[in-house]
Amino acid sequence: QKEVEQNSGPLSVPEGAIASLNCTYSDRGSQSFFWYRQYSGKSPELIMFIYSNGDKEDGRFTAQLNKASQYVSLLIRDSQPSDSATYLCALEGDSSYKLIFGSGTRLLVRP
Amino acid sequence: EAGVAQSPRYKIIEKRQSVAFWCNPISGHATLYWYQQILGQGPKLLIQFQNNGVVDDSQLPKDRFSAERLKGVDSTLKIQPAKLEDSAVYLCASSLGRTGSYEQYFGPGTRLTVT
Numbered sequence: 001q002k003e004v005e006q007n008s009g010p011l012s013v014p015e016g017a018i019a020s021l022n023c024t025y026s027d028r029g030s031q032s033f034f035w036y037r038q039y040s041g042k043s044p045e046l047i048m049f050i051y052s053n054g055d056k057e058d059g060r061f062t063a064q065l066n067k068a069s070q071y072v073s074l075l076i077r078d079s080q081p082s083d084s085a086t087y088l089c090a091l092e093g094d095s096s097y098k099l100i101f102g103s104g105t106r107l108l109v110r111p
Numbered sequence: 112e113a114g115v116a117q118s119p120r121y122k123i124i125e126k127r128q129s130v131a132f133w134c135n136p137i138s139g140h141a142t143l144y145w146y147q148q149i150l151g152q153g154p155k156l157l158i159q160f161q162n163n164g165v166v167d168d169s170q171l172p173k174d175r176f177s178a179e180r181l182k183g184v185d186s187t188l189k190i191q192p193a194k195l196e197d198s199a200v201y202l203c204a205s206s207l208g209r210t211g212s213y214e215q216y217f218g219p220g221t222r223l224t225v226t
Contacts (some may be wrong), residue, residue, distance in 0.1 A: 043217035099155030
C-alpha cells in the first residue's frame with residue numbers, strides 16, 4: 001500500500017504570512033500529486049495538481065515537487081483567515097488511477 | 112451545473128443494522144467513487160466505477176459492504192451488518208474520466224454514526 005505522510009498540525013501562521021505544508025510519500029514510482037482543501041464539516045475540493053519536478057504556481061498557491069526526495073509541498077502566500085482548513089495531499093495510484101490521501105494538515109491563520 | 116448529490120446527509124443506526132447511501136453524480140461524469148473518511152483521517156477509496164463497471168474495489172470490505180451503479184448513473188452503497196468502526200463520513204465523488212488529470216468533484220457526504 002502506498003503511503004502518504006503529513007504532519008497533522010495544527011500549523012498556525014499569522015495573517016499575511018507564508019504557510020508551508022509538506023507531504024512525503026513512499027512509492028518512488030508515483031507520478032501525479034494533488035492538494036485538496038477541506039473545511040471543517042465540508043467535502044474536499046481540489047486546489048492544485050502537479051506532475052513534474054519543480055514549482056507550479058496558481059495565484060497565491062505554489063506546489064513544489066521533488067521526486068528524488070519524495071516530497072511535495074504547498075505554499076500559500078499572503079495567508080488569510082479564510083485559508084484555515086485541513087489540507088490533504090494525495091497521489092495517484094497506478095493501474096486504477098485511484099487517489100491515495102494523506103491524513104491532512106490542519107492550518108490555522110490568525111487574524 | 113448541479114453538483115454531486117448524496118442522501119441522506121446524516122444517519123444513526125445501531126450495530127448489526129443495515130444502511131444504504133445514495134449518490135447522483137454530475138451529469139456526464141463516467142467515473143464514480145465512494146470514499147470512507149474516518150474522523151481525523153483522509154478519505155479512503157472504497158470502490159471506483161467506470162460507467163457501470165467496477166474498476167477498483169480492493170479496499171471494500173466485501174463481507175459487509177456492497178455497491179452498485181445501475182445504468183452507469185446513480186449509485187448506492189450498502190452496509191449490512193454495520194459495525195461500530197463503520198462510523199465515518201461516506202463521500203461520493205465523480206469525474207469525467209479515470210485518470211488524475213480529471214478533477215474529482217465530491218458530494219456533501221453522509222455522516223454515519225453506528226451505536
